[in-house]
Amino acid sequence: MDYLLSEDQIMIRDTCRQIAQEKIKPVRAHYDETGEFPRDIVKVLAQAGVFGLHIPEEYGGFGGGLLEMAIATEELSRACGGIALCFAASSLGSFPILLFGTEEQKQRYIPPLAAGEKLAAFALTEAGAGSDAAAIQATARKDGDSYVLNGTKQWITNGGEAEIYTVIAMTDKSKGSRGATAFVVEKGTEGFSFGKKENKMGIRASTTRELVFTDCRIPKENVLGKEGQGFLITMKTFDYTRPGVAAQAVGIAQGALDEAVAYAHQRVQFGKPISSFQGIQFMLADMATQLEAARALVYSVARMIDSGAKSFSRESAMAKVFASDVAVRVTTDAVQIFGGYGYMKEYPVEKMMRDAKITQIYEGTNQIQRQIMLLRCCRTIEVLPALRAHFTHPFLWQGSPKSDLISIWGHLQYLLPR
Numbered sequence: 338m339d340y341l342l343s344e345d346q347i348m349i350r351d352t353c354r355q356i357a358q359e360k361i362k363p364v365r366a367h368y369d370e371t372g373e374f375p376r377d378i379v380k381v382l383a384q385a386g387v388f389g390l391h392i393p394e395e396y397g398g399f400g401g402g403l404l405e406m407a408i409a410t411e412e413l414s415r416a417c418g419g420i421a422l423c424f425a426a427s428s429l430g431s432f433p434i435l436l437f438g439t440e441e442q443k444q445r446y447i448p449p450l451a452a453g454e455k456l457a458a459f460a461l462t463e464a465g466a467g468s469d470a471a472a473i474q475a476t477a478r479k480d481g482d483s484y485v486l487n488g489t490k491q492w493i494t495n496g497g498e499a500e501i502y503t504v505i506a507m508t509d510k511s512k513g514s515r516g517a518t519a520f521v522v523e524k525g526t527e528g529f530s531f532g533k534k535e536n537k538m539g540i541r542a543s544t545t546r547e548l549v550f551t552d553c554r555i556p557k558e559n560v561l562g563k564e565g566q567g568f569l570i571t572m573k574t575f576d577y578t579r580p581g582v583a584a585q586a587v588g589i590a591q592g593a594l595d596e597a598v599a600y601a602h603q604r605v606q607f608g609k610p611i612s613s614f615q616g617i618q619f620m621l622a623d624m625a626t627q628l629e630a631a632r633a634l635v636y637s638v639a640r641m642i643d644s645g646a647k648s649f650s651r652e653s654a655m656a657k658v659f660a661s662d663v664a665v666r667v668t669t670d671a672v673q674i675f676g677g678y679g680y681m682k683e684y685p686v687e688k689m690m691r692d693a694k695i696t697q698i699y700e701g702t703n704q705i706q707r708q709i710m711l712l713r714c715c716r717t718i719e720v721l722p723a724l725r726a727h728f729t730h731p732f733l734w735q736g737s738p739k740s741d742l743i744s745i746w747g748h749l750q751y752l753l754p755r
């Protein structure tokens with residue numbers, strides 16, 4: 338399909354495609370096997386200016402938008418979803434600063450991120466707080482001109498590799514989801530250390546690690562936005578970055594389709610290439626159709642956001658859900674087309690299937706995305722007052738699992754018109 342990309346966008350696509358082909362493909366199995374962090378590829382991406390694609394020119398970036406980021410993420414993920422994530426997770430860590438940082442914070446933190454000299458990460462999740470983000474236990478106690486941070490963050494992408502972390506911690510537990518605050522914490526700050534590195538099923542080139550804060554003192558100048566805006570910043574950030582997860586899913590699925598088409602032409606059974614069998618042809622046709630539909634959705638959501646849309650939580654969630662579900666289906670079908678060989682590590686499709694799965698889980702599971710879509714739909718229909726009453730009057734909770742409602746309420750608070 339022709340997406341009418343601009344000259345710059347075509348240049349970004351072709352550059353990333355070339356890096357993927359020449360630099361990433363030859364080493365992806367190594368990084369998958371060892372779980373090492375691909376520093377050498379990060380340097381190549383930095384030199385090509387990939388880290389600055391979404392960053393305004395005044396902070397040293399290219400001045401592009403989400404579509405440029407989606408194109409780059411897709412092309413890199415086509416070769417390796419894990420290596421592409423080193424770049425995508427850094428933009429996840431940078432978005433809260435870009436969206437909510439003061440001019441001083443942006444001038445200080447963004448230029449080295451745009452240049453790829455430093456990496457960023459975003460830290461919300463804890464052992465007991467995944468989908469239910471409002472359950473986080475990390476605290477930041479105000480003490481004079483600084484905050485003292487205590488707690489442990491779990492499964493943080495780029496953890497230990499990044500230099501700049503956006504960290505969400507509770508400044509006032511009594512206020513529930515309005516009691517969280519976002520902080521910028523630099524690697525090397527006293528009281529900030531790294532815990533366990535995870536041994537994962539997929540995206541193994543991407544480092545996932547624990548962050549540990551023990552009486553870690555952070556100057557008040559490192560607060561992003563205002564005290565109490567931690568979850569608002571989180572939700573807004575994810576609205577911008579979920580199309581990136583969707584683009585990663587599209588890229589992984591495209592990589593698997595490329596491999597499946599090539600293999601189907603080359604593999605001979607019953608005296609013919611398996612691509613001549615209608616059963617295989619129909620599978621490939623369905624894979625290609627689903628993939629193109631996913632790409633079309635991701636690009637149009639990215640364009641919608643880039644064009645200055647005010648509200649796009651629903652569209653962003655839809656892109657992530659649709660593309661990640663497609664990626665899991667397409668990569669699984671690719672393994673099927675390879676038959677037993679697909680199950681072996683000599684071929685890349687088993688890795689792609691493992692890599693695809695995470696796109697249904699992180700930055701909010703697909704179940705949570707469906708709740709966000711529902712809540713956004715509710716905004717536009719008449720049930721809103723009733724829904725608000727339902728959540729604000731505890732006696733109306735009878736008959737509904739309370740924990741479900743609390744979790745939904747965490748998201749809802751920032752979505753409902755006031």
Ligand SMILES: Cc1cc2nc3c(=O)[nH]c(=O)nc-3n(C[C@H](O)[C@H](O)[C@H](O)COP(=O)(O)OP(=O)(O)OC[C@H]3O[C@@H](n4cnc5c(N)ncnc54)[C@H](O)[C@@H]3O)c2cc1C
Nearest residue numbers: 459460461462467468492493494545699700701702704744
């Ligand atoms: C490889 C990896 C990298 C990650 N990187 C980061 C990172 O950089 N930063 C960060 O902060 N976090 C990160 N995460 C955490 C990730 O965002 C969470 O894993 C995710 O939000 C889900 O939380 P959970 O794993 O605790 O699942 P849970 O919340 O325990 O959910 C378990 C299951 O229950 C379902 N569920 C939960 N609540 C509901 C509900 N109300 N209705 C219906 N179903 C529900 C979920 O969909 C899921 O299927 C990462 C995770 C992984 C695995």
